[in-house]
Amino acid sequence: METSNPRVQSFGQTEINWDKLDKTKFYGVGAGLFTGVTVALYPVSVVKTRLQVASKDTVEKNALSVIRGILKADGIPGLYRGFGTVITGAIPARIIFMTALETTKVAAFKMLEPFKLSEATQAALANGIAGMSGSLLAQSVFVPVDVVSQKLMVQGYSGHAKYSGGIDVARKVIRSDGIQGLYRGFGLSVMTYAPSSAVWWASYGSSQRVIWRLLGRVTDPEKAPPSQGTIALVQATGGIVAGATASCITTPLDTIKTRLQVMGHDKRPSTVHVVKKLIAEDGWQGLYRGFGPRFFSMSAWGTSMILAYEYxxxxxxxEEEMVI
Structure with a gap:
């Protein structure tokens, strides 16, 4: 397909836009693919969450001790507490996210065309806007899932209540706080995930362009199409850069959000109270509790997710749009 836009020529061999996708196949295969990635990386979320909610006198102060404690108490199933709830809610949330991401990205690129920005800047802005839009819409579905799953992740740990399952959690939360109880921390979730998604996708989009430029793909667009291995390597590197950047910026908000969501029904602390308590216990580094697992999670998840997503x-x- 011919185009006079050099940017499309440069990256058309490595990117597939929304209008070129078979949507039915995209949603069906995507649900299975992302379920597999979630199975592989879910234990990291459990460890991160436990570290973030641990009280000052909790013996387990690092990821390895948390893992040992979980395995000793519950075995491998302990690393998957709340998994069923997450998968149930994650599929519709991902459909919403992917749809909003791709459609908004196309619109954002068109909107930015008249400004004649550099390739990396345009990609960062368009991807960032798309990532934030997708996250904002997906949070309406995912926050209740997040609240329930995190309570299951930490049940019986560091003084937290025990439940018989996700439905039991939801029933008790609604009985105590009403439907709004399932949206506890919604504002912070939006403040955490929307910027995180914006930063992640902006970093991913711009880092890809920078890497391709370093490889000479922009300066010499007449080169033969890159191999699938090269494309995957560039995308994986972009995912690592994006995950590292986003985790550094958003971990404090994620720690505060997690603490608010797992508090018992009789405890209704304010955001300010949670921040003061974290700082009183561990200093400012308390806001970065669970940073190691979150850093690893966002980098590993980001890399795995983007490779799975691009695949x-x-x-x-x-078929008629595929590049040979």
């Missing part, structure tokens, strides 16, 4: 787009590209 999914290639797999679901309409």
């Amino acid at each position: 999914l787009k290639r797999l679901c590209a309409k």
